[in-house]
Amino acid sequence: MIDVLYFAWVRERIGLPREQVETSAATVNDLIAELILREERYALAFSDLSSLRVALDQELSDFDAPLAGVREIAFFPPMTGG
Amino acid sequence: MIDVLYFAWVRERIGLPREQVETSAATVNDLIAELILREERYALAFSDLSSLRVALDQELSDFDAPLAGVREIAFFPPMTGG
Amino acid sequence: MQIRVQSEPFDMGAESNAFAQSATGAGAIVTFTGITRDSAAGDLAVMEIEHYPGMTERALTSIAEQAMQRWHLTDCLVIHRYGALAPTDPIMMVATASRHRANAFAAAEFLMDYLKSRAPFWKKEITASKTDWVAARAEDEAALKRW
Amino acid sequence: MQIRVQSEPFDMGAESNAFAQSATGAGAIVTFTGITRDSAAGDLAVMEIEHYPGMTERALTSIAEQAMQRWHLTDCLVIHRYGALAPTDPIMMVATASRHRANAFAAAEFLMDYLKSRAPFWKKEITASKTDWVAARAEDEAALKRW
Numbered sequence: 001m002i003d004v005l006y007f008a009w010v011r012e013r014i015g016l017p018r019e020q021v022e023t024s025a026a027t028v029n030d031l032i033a034e035l036i037l038r039e040e041r042y043a044l045a046f047s048d049l050s051s052l053r054v055a056l057d058q059e060l061s062d063f064d065a066p067l068a069g070v071r072e073i074a075f076f077p078p079m080t081g082g
Numbered sequence: 083m084i085d086v087l088y089f090a091w092v093r094e095r096i097g098l099p100r101e102q103v104e105t106s107a108a109t110v111n112d113l114i115a116e117l118i119l120r121e122e123r124y125a126l127a128f129s130d131l132s133s134l135r136v137a138l139d140q141e142l143s144d145f146d147a148p149l150a151g152v153r154e155i156a157f158f159p160p161m162t163g164g
Numbered sequence: 165m166q167i168r169v170q171s172e173p174f175d176m177g178a179e180s181n182a183f184a185q186s187a188t189g190a191g192a193i194v195t196f197t198g199i200t201r202d203s204a205a206g207d208l209a210v211m212e213i214e215h216y217p218g219m220t221e222r223a224l225t226s227i228a229e230q231a232m233q234r235w236h237l238t239d240c241l242v243i244h245r246y247g248a249l250a251p252t253d254p255i256m257m258v259a260t261a262s263r264h265r266a267n268a269f270a271a272a273e274f275l276m277d278y279l280k281s282r283a284p285f286w287k288k289e290i291t292a293s294k295t296d297w298v299a300a301r302a303e304d305e306a307a308l309k310r311w
Numbered sequence: 312m313q314i315r316v317q318s319e320p321f322d323m324g325a326e327s328n329a330f331a332q333s334a335t336g337a338g339a340i341v342t343f344t345g346i347t348r349d350s351a352a353g354d355l356a357v358m359e360i361e362h363y364p365g366m367t368e369r370a371l372t373s374i375a376e377q378a379m380q381r382w383h384l385t386d387c388l389v390i391h392r393y394g395a396l397a398p399t400d401p402i403m404m405v406a407t408a409s410r411h412r413a414n415a416f417a418a419a420e421f422l423m424d425y426l427k428s429r430a431p432f433w434k435k436e437i438t439a440s441k442t443d444w445v446a447a448r449a450e451d452e453a454a455l456k457r458w
Contacts, residue, residue, distance in 0.1 A: 008214055140365055142429065160428070162444075175324075180327050194341065196339065199334075
């Protein structure tokens with residue numbers, strides 16, 4: 001089980017801010033592949049990975065990073081703070 | 083007649099903040115040469131021109147600048163504002 | 165060093181004075197304040213700022229710690245708001261204190277560059293006619309390369 | 312644009328707020344405040360600042376006008392004190408406002424670099440045991456070369 005969080009337009013496209021996902025995906029990319037197969041809204045949210053960022057346990061990471069030991073994963077667009 | 087102003091340690095060495103000088107010096111350098119001949123304290127103040135700055139009518143200038151039309155000349159060390 | 169992530173407004177003047185008073189030994193204090201600008205059409209109703217609670221504080225703390233060390237700051241402050249802001253509302257501020265000005269300026273610019281593109285905040289412009297997520301600017305990402 | 316040369320203390324926080332409120336259209340506000348530091352030996356009694364009335368205002372106005380034009384500022388402010396200051400007293404401040412942060416930062420650094428070496432102020436450190444004119448720093452003169 002992993003906590004999956006969505007922010008900004010990713011949250012809006014998927015329609016919820018967080019959910020728990022039962023997965024044995026080895027990497028972030030593997031998890032995304034699983035989600036895309038679930039429902040159209042995931043396919044829409046993950047259609048262009050170059051416009052997405054990912055954080056593992058609240059640290060920015062890469063899409064090919066392993067998920068072993070990770071408890072929280074977050075997907076969001078490039079940040080626009082300041 | 084020209085108003086001559088002194089600031090910071092130049093003022094302290096010469097012993098006064100301003101004076102009027104009767105001169106027909108053509109340039110700043112010529113005026114300094116005249117002042118140095120007057121008294122020891124001028125010679126002391128003007129002994130190292132590389133440690134001095136000059137302003138003509140309140141604009142930074144050069145030691146070889148002409149004095150024609152100038153009403154106010156000021157001598158001071160490098161500035162230390164801020 | 166102080167990091168605050170809050171929905172409440174802040175008073176940049178009062179924060180600047182408090183920061184200056186606690187920054188003992190500093191000769192130079194730089195502050196940066198980001199102000200909510202109106203939309204291009206001049207019809208911005210609300211700027212909504214979303215963030216990632218938990219990660220936001222971690223990211224800002226990490227950026228501020230790097231700035232403290234790299235530029236030998238005597239102190240630094242980061243405040244960032246989230247929630248609904250109106251045009252001319254201050255969004256965020258950073259303040260840096262050091263002995264000489266070059267370090268205070270460099271550290272403030274570094275903090276801003278990292279905060280813009282590496283702290284998890286997202287802005288949404290809401291006008292009478294539409295709602296748009298603000299796109300990241302390529303020059304903000306490029307600005308990170310100089311550090 | 313506002314230039315003030317004064318012996319009275321100023322409140323950097325109040326000045327920052329007043330500046331931000333009048334800077335319409337700005338998204339970025341940068342302030343720099345210079346604080347009187349103690350002497351190396353920690354025994355500074357007074358920092359005496361002398362200036363050249365008339366030329367000071369001219370020089371600061373010219374520097375500020377250059378900054379306004381070159382970085383398309385929406386506003387800028389320079390305050391500089393003269394007379395007797397104590398350790399931790401603010402000596403001077405500049406503030407710049409622009410649409411984006413890069414211009415506000417660059418203009419503030421430019422103002423400071425020129426103000427340090429081209430505005431007619433001179434500092435004298437007075438301690439219990441001695442009185443010294445502060446020497447100009449070679450790196451302050453060198454800093455002008457980047458503009």
